[in-house]
Amino acid sequence: MLLASNNFAVVQTELDDVFYQAFTYDAGTPGIATATTGALFKQMNIDRAAYIGEINKPVGFWPKIGEIQQVPQGTPQVTNKYTILVGDYANSMPISKDLFDDNMHQVWSQNVREFARKARLTQDSNAFGLYRNAFTTTLTADGVSAINAAHPLIGGGTTSNVVSGALSNLTLNSATIALRTQVDQAGNVIGGTPAYLLVPPELFMKAIQETESALVADDANNALNVWRSAYGIKVYSSPYLGLAAGGSATAWFLMTEFHSFSRLIRQGIETALTPWQNSTNRTYNYQGNFRESYFVPDYSGVVGSTGV
Numbered sequence: 001m002l003l004a005s006n007n008f009a010v011v012q013t014e015l016d017d018v019f020y021q022a023f024t025y026d027a028g029t030p031g032i033a034t035a036t037t038g039a040l041f042k043q044m045n046i047d048r049a050a051y052i053g054e055i056n057k058p059v060g061f062w063p064k065i066g067e068i069q070q071v072p073q074g075t076p077q078v079t080n081k082y083t084i085l086v087g088d089y090a091n092s093m094p095i096s097k098d099l100f101d102d103n104m105h106q107v108w109s110q111n112v113r114e115f116a117r118k119a120r121l122t123q124d125s126n127a128f129g130l131y132r133n134a135f136t137t138t139l140t141a142d143g144v145s146a147i148n149a150a151h152p153l154i155g156g157g158t159t160s161n162v163v164s165g166a167l168s169n170l171t172l173n174s175a176t177i178a179l180r181t182q183v184d185q186a187g188n189v190i191g192g193t194p195a196y197l198l199v200p201p202e203l204f205m206k207a208i209q210e211t212e213s214a215l216v217a218d219d220a221n222n223a224l225n226v227w228r229s230a231y232g233i234k235v236y237s238s239p240y241l242g243l244a245a246g247g248s249a250t251a252w253f254l255m256t257e258f259h260s261f262s263r264l265i266r267q268g269i270e271t272a273l274t275p276w277q278n279s280t281n282r283t284y285n286y287q288g289n290f291r292e293s294y295f296v297p298d299y300s301g302v303v304g305s306t307g308v
Helices: 004-023 097-102 104-132 169-180 201-212 226-231
Strands: 042-045 050-057 077-085 087-096 196-199 234-237 252-255 262-274 283-295 302-305
Touching: 004 104, 004 262, 004 283, 077 283, 087 097, 087 104, 097 104, 097 283, 104 283, 169 201, 169 226, 169 252, 169 302, 196 201, 201 226, 201 234
Parallel strands: 042 262, 196 234
Antiparallel strands: 050 077, 087 283, 196 252, 252 302, 262 283
């Protein structure tokens, strides 16, 4: 005979089996990105409630010196301190004892599956909010938007990581040149190589055509498609960049492997169950919780366009 504690363990196990299967889904389609896509979000695990960092200005290029000349000394500098507080996300749902016991038409299973799916989609929506608001409210440690025409450099002066125009072969070339000639905080060219192209669903087909066609897309001349042959740019898309999610149908981003869009993870998804015996109406309470935040400390390694 099962005791009440055994029954409770069985109930939570069954709920968790459904929950985690839905939560850990595989997007399954090439190019469909989520908050766990390492190419777009640097995944960082921490063991505290906040993350503190600073931006580094490296030494400059090495000067040529004479045979017995004293070796010059570079001057690195650290400034633009920033603090990222970890967000706490949670939700719960009631499941009556009778509903669980009977599970007519798999009702509670469907509800738990959707409960888990919304947890995962919450992460995706929050993560891609960095890109969705990259031209406005997503700020770097220098105090301006992540994609901005005037990022102040620690070593003096400013730099831009904005490109203009709708996604096309010509604007991809402009963005590539911008990455290849991008400077670091000391004002030295660091020569980034484009690796990832991020677009909303409205531009996904266009992005694939531009980067993966054997020849230049939408061109009468049989010119070689350098984006495929020389760079092998990987295209990613998310519904949380497009108009339906409050984003843009035209904005796009070209990135190197060394961009700093980051996902900070304090605690992965966890679930808990309150037994029906602890309620006044014979109802289980199933809840989940995760703790994470998203941030962009620096402008380097990415250029973006609003598409206009």
